[in-house]
Amino acid sequence: MIKINNLNFGYSKHQLLFKNLSMQLSNGHIYGLLGKNGAGKSTLLKNLAGLVYAESGSMDVLGYNPAKRQPALLEQICFIPEEFYLPSVKIDAYVKANAVFYPNFDHPYFTSLLAEFDIPVGQKLINMSYGQKKKVIIAFGLATNAKLIIMDEPTNGLDIPSKAQFRKIMASALTEDRCIIISTHQVRDLDNLIDTVIMLDENSVALKASVEEITDKLVFKRVKEIDETVIYSEPSLAGFNAVMPNFHKEDSKLDLELLFNAVLAEKNKLKPIFN
Amino acid sequence: MNNTFNIQRFGLLLKRQWLEFGKIYLISLLVALGVIVAFYGFALWKAFTYADSFSPRDLNFREPLFLIFGFIFISIIASSYFAHLGQKPKAIIDLLIPASTFEKFLTGVFFTSILSIVSFLFLFYITDLAFVSKLRGMYTSVEQITPYVHNGKEITSIDHIAYFFSKYSGRDKFLPLYFFPFFVTSVFLLGSIFFNKFHYIKTAICVMIFSGIWTAIVVKSGEWLFEGKIMIDQENRNMNHMSQNTGEWLGVLLIVTLTAIFWSITYVRLKEKEV
Structure with missing residues (x-):
């Protein structure tokens, strides 16, 4: 599903964050991406989504080069960033404007996720708390039925019951043709959820192994x-x-x-x- | 799936962008309408309040208002369109919408170069129509004059209270002026994606610097070429050998070429945009 070969990336040309990083990720797994601050977790996720461009090396995500940002790939990627923006509209309007871009969007599933997260549907997104917004964006992302789900610190801002709900929902969201990558500092939030651990340290993958x-x-x-x-x-x-x-x-x-x-x-x- | 352009996806993108951009855009239109009405009201209140106090000079404010405020309005709209891409949370969501870069760019061109220009013309037209119709109802607008021939037509009367756009109909038009708004919006649209902050100010400063350099080059090269020389072909001193039409079309060609160049750079910048 994802092949990374000799990836070299740095925000400055003189200081590379990844040096010849290579790895393969397959579908049907929940990967936990761990690393110190500045190890490059978020950057690796951005590379996978085509939000940044590598100095050299190759990347293959679902058969596409993410750097080209082709709609055929973008509709199969659900990216939940750590910092996000939602417009000042109600959930219905947001879904109406955005869901149409995802051919496999599942409206009943989205509604059930909102109910599970206990989100007030009639409220404007801008008036919601950070945690509530995060739940909306997670629910929307999962309802897209994208094959690649990338989450950067998804449990930040979620209260304790919501973290348990999150783990439950994520575990049920994993299907054979899906690949889920979760980057977090809150390792306890990933307990019993991930099946493979990826640790980044000193410009490369320090450990990649299944639980x-x-x-x-x-x-x-x-x-x-x-x-x-x-x-x-x-x-x-x-x-x-x-x-x-x-x-x-x-x-x-x-x-x-x-x-x-x-x-x-x-x-x-x-x-x-x-x- | 066509990963470059799909008309249905483009339509959906226009709709989605309207959700993001529409509210601010409508507020901007209201403000613009307020400004135009305020100018008309301030210039004409005396003519409306006191009988026989109208002078045709009272309507002379319309040309500078149309040109200066029109420039400010379309440049501000263009300068704000891609401005949000300088903010990480907004940029992630926008860049990952499953539409091609070309479609995202075309949406930008539609909102900044077509919708903003058309809506400004419409606002100006209806305001002028309302105020000038009222004036025409109060005062005699047409004055019979000694007939004379202009551009092959016999002129027998002058309309002192003409509608702004009809005032110029039938006259010789300076063609490049029709393309200039597109050039302005292309420059400011590029500025909105080129800079991460203070887009309008930075673009305006760049425009001033480049205009200054351009003027200096033209003046200095003119001095260098013609200083101390006299024109020997007195009959062609008005450059009759190059018809006015050809000169105008050359101007149009220059403006269209520059506009296309600025739009192309904007497209490339959008394609290369990183978070």
């Missing part, structure tokens, strides 16, 4: 003492939260936050495990 692969190769557990097998640990109330190689094929739950810190701190120890 299954990660928990197959690593074990996340609480230990009282640290020994030489521990790759990374953080002190906790009853000892240490540790990441270790999964020598004994133990079952453990992926701790995204711990994994994230482990990748940043112990990249060299983790690299051989995933290569």
